[in-house]
Amino acid sequence: MTEETRRKAAIVGGGVIGGGWAARFLLNGWDVAVFDPDPDAERKIGEVLANARRSLPALYDRALPDEGTLSFQTDLRDAIAGADWIQESIPERLDLKHKVLAAIGTDASSEAVIGSSTSGFKPSDLNAEGARAIVAHPFNPVYLLPLVELVGDRATCDKAADILRSIGMFPLTLRKEIDAHIADRLLEAVWRESLWLVKDGVATTEEIDEAIRMGFGIRWAQMGLFETYRIAGGEAGMKHFMAQFGPALSWPWTKLMDVPEFTDDLVELIAGQSDDQSGHMSIRELERLRDDNIVGMVRALRRTGSGAGGVVGAHEASLPTGSELHGLPVTATRQVPASWTDYNGHMNETHYLETASQATDRFMEMIGADAGYVKSGRSYFTVETHVRYLGEVLAGDRLVVTTQVMSGAGKRMHLFHHLWRDGETLAATVETMLIHMDLGTRKSSLPEPAVADALERYATRHAGMAAEGSGRAVGQPAG
Known part of the structure; x- marks a missing residue:
């Protein structure tokens, strides 16, 4: 998302929920302006953002967009000026919401979505004095849990749902308004x-x-x-x-x-x-424990596309791919989650291979050996891999993988992955040999002509490019 196309969200009220909204939008490439008279608002949101930066990217195997710009405004008009989404997250006092929503409605763009984080009030309550808000009720932590309950004008809710899906959330539009919506009524019963x-x-x-x-x-x-x-x-x-x-x-x-x-x-x-x-445990320690557990469970649910895992998978599929680095195609870009680190405090060796495997899968898609190709009964199997560990990678680092085709004739596909830390420092290389297979006979076979041609084009393009470290044996001296 470029600065010209970047959208803006205004967050009115920077508490736990408002801070979560700010993090969700910001980490998905939106500019965010926060209005909150609390003198500690900037500190509190900064702490929420630190947790969000640690956990939200860990749900994904592709990089989220570059962060937007965060600002704190002392005037409500400045905060909401030019905003595409305005989220009110002030305390649950109807008289206070009437006052704030009226002020927002006076100065907001007519095209802006105005959402209220209210957990109990109906749109008819919120708009009784002329406001035009919808309920957009999220769940804590907003930056990780996808559910947002939408209640109100149908056209506005439809527009809001499209925006929410674009930042990885799951909008659930209620058929009719009711006190406390759906989820909180269930929670109230348990409570x-x-x-x-x-x-x-x-x-x-x-x-x-x-x-x-x-x-x-x-x-x-x-x-x-x-x-x-x-x-x-x-x-x-x-x-x-x-x-x-x-x-x-x-x-x-x-x-x-x-x-x-x-x-x-x-x-x-x-x-x-x-x-x-x-x-x-402190509240921040409990939040980090909660976030790490949510990340682990949602990533497990991704494998089957169930629940929140399905939402993350669908959102990830919409994230951009296809750039180049050092003249080679970028086949993976991701942030290293804390769960990938070991007792030495750096990324465990297992995940270098996992990252390279994801890069191989992406490259297969690029040459046409994608999910449809596999479903038709053809694929590539890895038969040999050699990993060189050249530098430490820490939690929060951004890994960028480039893929070089060493050869692609016949049944073989010989790839050389470079794993770059923050796109600059070479952290590892992973050399891998794959054989094309017929999934029906479970025997090697020639790829389809379109796949073979695409692979050969990459091999020709990459011929003669440096591939330092390729062809090495375990323990072979450097130089």
Whole structure:
């Protein structure tokens, strides 16, 4: 995204949610202006951004766009001037939202989307005094979790959904407005029942969290509620499940329509248990732990395209590829996630090979041996690889891979990958030999003419280019 095409988002309110919105837009190439009278807003958003820079790129195997420009404005008009998206994320006070949304509506472009992060108010509440906002309710951390609930004018929600998909989010437009939307109504039910379980001495805050994260929380991450219960019904499916467990709905198991009295004693009980459970870690440490776990789970879900993993995969497919470096095609660009580092504090040797494998896959796509080609029963198999580790790579470094074709005649494809740290320092080379295969017979075969021709064109173009380190054996002295 060039400076001429870069879009602008204005964030009004720089708390936890506003900071998350700022990070999500900024790391996807948007310019971001923040308006928040809090004197600590810049520091707080800076800390959120540090976590986002560490975690969001770790979800992807391609590089996100170059960051936009972040600014902090002391005047609301300056913040929203020229903004394509304006996100209000101030405290949940309707009188305050009316005041702020009115001021935004007066000066905002008529083409700008005005979203409110409200977790409870309906658009009719927000716009009762003439505002034109829609609900755009995200989930913390906004820079990692894709869900955004949209409620309001259909045309505006459709426009908002397109923008949200372009920054890797999952817009869910409600069919009708309702207090607390969808997800928070579900969370409220769990929250109420949990308060009773603590108040009645049935479980501690830690035990309730264990029940969620060791059981149904993992199932929900990939399948949600109804698909999970469909499986619980066995071969007979959802009808069997409903018949078997439906009667339990009339049993007095829960207290969802009854709220425990919100006394100082209950607050102290829960706060004390929470301190015992998690007080040994700072909020920033807990956030980093949360983010690392989310990255790991979402990356696991990417393999099957399930849940949030499917959203990341679809967004990654839209990210640009096809540039060149040092006269060679760039076949992989990515940020090194913290999960790739080992006990020595640098990228583990396994992931040099993983990065090169991703580069090989990308090069196969470039010559036409893509997913459709594989589906038709033909592919390339790796038969030999040699890795040279030339420099340390640390978490957060940007890896750029260039691919050189050493030869491509007949059944063979001989590639030489250069792994560059931040596009400048050569960190490794990976030399790999592949053989074209017939997936039906599982035997070697000649590639289709179009693939063979494309490969030969690259081989001709790269002939005579330096390939220092190619053809080496393990332990061979330098020089």
